[in-house]
Amino acid sequence: xxxxxNKKVWVFAEQREGVFLPVVYEILSxxxxxxxxxxxxxxxxxLGKDMQQQALSLADYGAEEIYVCDDELFAHYQTDVYTKQLxxxxxxxxxxxxxxxxxxxxxxxxxxxxxxxxxxxxxDCTSLDVDEDSGQLLMTRPAFGGNLMATIICPAHHPQxxxxxxxxxxxxxxxxxxxxxxxxxxxxxxxxxxxxxxVRVVKEQAQEEDIRQANIIVSGGRGMGKAEGFALLQELAxxxxxxxxxxxxxxxxxxxxxxLQVGQTGKTVQPELYIACGISGAIQHLxxxxxxxxxxxxxxxxxxxxxxxxxxxxxxxxxxxxxxLIKQLNHSHNKTF
Amino acid sequence: xxxxxxxxxxxxxKDIKIDPQTGTMIRKGVPSIVNxxxxxxxxxxxxxxxxxxxxxxxxLSMGPPQxxxxxxxxxxxxxxxAILLTDRQFGGADTWATAHTLAAAVRKIGVFDLxxxxxxxxxxxxxxVGPQLADRLGIAQVTYAQDIKMEDDALLVERxxxxxxxxxxxxxPALITATRKLNAPRYMNIPAIVRVMAEEDAVxxxxxxxxxxxxxxxxxxxxxxxxxRSFSPTPASEVTFLEGLPYxxxxxxVNALRSLNLVEK
Numbered sequence: 001x002x003x004x005x006n007k008k009v010w011v012f013a014e015q016r017e018g019v020f021l022p023v024v025y026e027i028l029s030x031x032x033x034x035x036x037x038x039x040x041x042x043x044x045x046x047l048g049k050d051m052q053q054q055a056l057s058l059a060d061y062g063a064e065e066i067y068v069c070d071d072e073l074f075a076h077y078q079t080d081v082y083t084k085q086l087x088x089x090x091x092x093x094x095x096x097x098x099x100x101x102x103x104x105x106x107x108x109x110x111x112x113x114x115x116x117x118x119x120x121x122x123x124d125c126t127s128l129d130v131d132e133d134s135g136q137l138l139m140t141r142p143a144f145g146g147n148l149m150a151t152i153i154c155p156a157h158h159p160q161x162x163x164x165x166x167x168x169x170x171x172x173x174x175x176x177x178x179x180x181x182x183x184x185x186x187x188x189x190x191x192x193x194x195x196x197x198x199v200r201v202v203k204e205q206a207q208e209e210d211i212r213q214a215n216i217i218v219s220g221g222r223g224m225g226k227a228e229g230f231a232l233l234q235e236l237a238x239x240x241x242x243x244x245x246x247x248x249x250x251x252x253x254x255x256x257x258x259x260l261q262v263g264q265t266g267k268t269v270q271p272e273l274y275i276a277c278g279i280s281g282a283i284q285h286l287x288x289x290x291x292x293x294x295x296x297x298x299x300x301x302x303x304x305x306x307x308x309x310x311x312x313x314x315x316x317x318x319x320x321x322x323x324x325l326i327k328q329l330n331h332s333h334n335k336t337f
Numbered sequence: 338x339x340x341x342x343x344x345x346x347x348x349x350x351k352d353i354k355i356d357p358q359t360g361t362m363i364r365k366g367v368p369s370i371v372n373x374x375x376x377x378x379x380x381x382x383x384x385x386x387x388x389x390x391x392x393x394x395x396x397l398s399m400g401p402p403q404x405x406x407x408x409x410x411x412x413x414x415x416x417x418x419a420i421l422l423t424d425r426q427f428g429g430a431d432t433w434a435t436a437h438t439l440a441a442a443v444r445k446i447g448v449f450d451l452x453x454x455x456x457x458x459x460x461x462x463x464x465x466v467g468p469q470l471a472d473r474l475g476i477a478q479v480t481y482a483q484d485i486k487m488e489d490d491a492l493l494v495e496r497x498x499x500x501x502x503x504x505x506x507x508x509x510p511a512l513i514t515a516t517r518k519l520n521a522p523r524y525m526n527i528p529a530i531v532r533v534m535a536e537e538d539a540v541x542x543x544x545x546x547x548x549x550x551x552x553x554x555x556x557x558x559x560x561x562x563x564x565x566r567s568f569s570p571t572p573a574s575e576v577t578f579l580e581g582l583p584y585x586x587x588x589x590x591v592n593a594l595r596s597l598n599l600v601e602k
Contacts, residue, residue: 079477107464111464120431143460152563195477202502312590315578327587
């Protein structure tokens with residue numbers, strides 16, 4: 001048995017405009033298992049302004065200790081003040097493990113913070129576990145464009161740190177809620193610590209759905225051949241109650257927004273149903289969607305690698321099969337009503 | 338103005354094959370390239386040099402001796418100076434040890450105004466060395482740059498976000514990581530290729546004798562993280578092909594989806 005007294009597992013609870021990102025709940029749910037695995041205490045760390053009330057909701061996802069540092073300086077993410085504050089907290093509380101969502105901000109913060117506290121950092125993890133013998137955190141991530149999975153350890157430095165890919169873990173509320181406490185932390189930074197300044201924030205694609213939340217995704221690749229093909233995919237998505245996604249090939253061809261890209265360099269999705277249309281199945285695409293429960297592939301090349309990952313395969317022309325599918329799906333709805 | 342562009346030579350991951358027995362990458366026959374994002378970083382530096390010839394660009398890399406090829410390519414695109422950090426002692430470095438070694442080289446270079454890196458490398462996809470290098474040097478960082486405007490000794494950077502972008506202002510010196518939205522990298526120019534090829538020591542080579550780091554802080558020894566194991570991602574179950582004419586295939590699929598309760602019955 002290991003000496004396990006009050007080992008802390010921390011999740012950085014990133015908020016934007018006062019709202020926690022979905023990845024926070026996803027990591028908390030997974031980190032709950034990790035904390036149990038090392039007989040540790042799960043903590044959530046909140047930097048923001050007037051976040052106390054919402055911070056309490058993190059207990060629903062298993063946080064036992066909720067650290068809140070309330071200051072105007074933390075209202076919007078800024079590299080230097082976030083790094084300095086978290087480094088001070090890590091020095092004070094010496095957590096065993098720190099998880100950060102691999103968002104744009106998380107991937108800006110994680111390495112700066114790991115450097116500051118002189119420890120290792122594993123990027124963009126898709127699987128987490130505890131080694132039964134050593135008690136070490138096992139951090140698994142794709143490398144080489146998803147061609148290879150690597151399990152990384154950080155044996156001699158503390159804390160063990162990882163950024164965690166959004167959309168990989170399921171956010172689940174705890175059955176039995178932990179006895180949680182809110183710990184207020186004094187602000188350890190001032191405005192002079194900032195080396196950069198946020199001049200303005202511009203929102204784009206605000207009305208676009210986050211494909212990571214979709215239950216059904218109809219995705220198109222280079223095999224769609226033209227931008228108009230995505231209008232057809234939208235029709236199919238409408239008929240089946242799904243949303244449209246794309247492979248890198250389609251995005252690089254300029255047919256569809258990069259926000260909808262699925263894959264190692266795009267988003268990781270785990271829908272109930274994934275319909276891949278004209279997607280060959282490059283390993284970097286598979287890295288983003290192989291977690292879908294049911295995968296359908298429509299492709300004219302019967303040797304396309306996508307068929308190795310698919311549950312159902314339709315070999316043929318997307319422009320012949322998809323209109324038929326739309327027709328029959330709409331027909332079956334009409335019969336229901 | 339002095340600019341350092343940190344680049345990495347990487348295997349072209351489009352062509353990678355994995356040995357299914359050992360779960361390791363088959364490096365043989367895989368072409369090595371300048372990491373794509375790094376070319377966007379270099380292009381930004383070159384564009385500044387286009388309008389101000391006094392701009393001096395140093396490209397810096399750590400890697401095996403053959404990484405000099407990647408640096409020669411950068412010289413052929415228009416960089417002024419290339420430095421390769423190569424030493425057995427640097428081998429097996431994780432991002433911490435890489436950033437630590439690069440930081441020592443930057444200090445040896447001395448004066449600089451701006452450091453540019455690619456957002457991430459296609460082999461590791463970590464996006465960590467840039468911010469770690471900035472932290473070790475104690476300078477400002479802006480990641481995910483999709484546009485950069487220079488104003489005297491300050492920069493206005495559009496930082497790409499998941500749902501738009503932020504405009505970040507920073508003074509120099511600073512470290513910026515470039516995304517592929519930033520620009521379109523130029524090609525090598527022929528006279529430069531000829532000149533760089535003819536010059537045997539076009540790429541300066543620094544070993545740890547030049548940096549003077551302890552063996553405990555570089556390479557595998559200096560790396561907090563270790564690869565415990567690597568393996569091929571597992572493919573899913575066996576595929577069922579739905580055959581026939583398009584309308585028959587569609588009907589078979591709708592039936593299959595119904596039986597899985599994915600479509601209303």
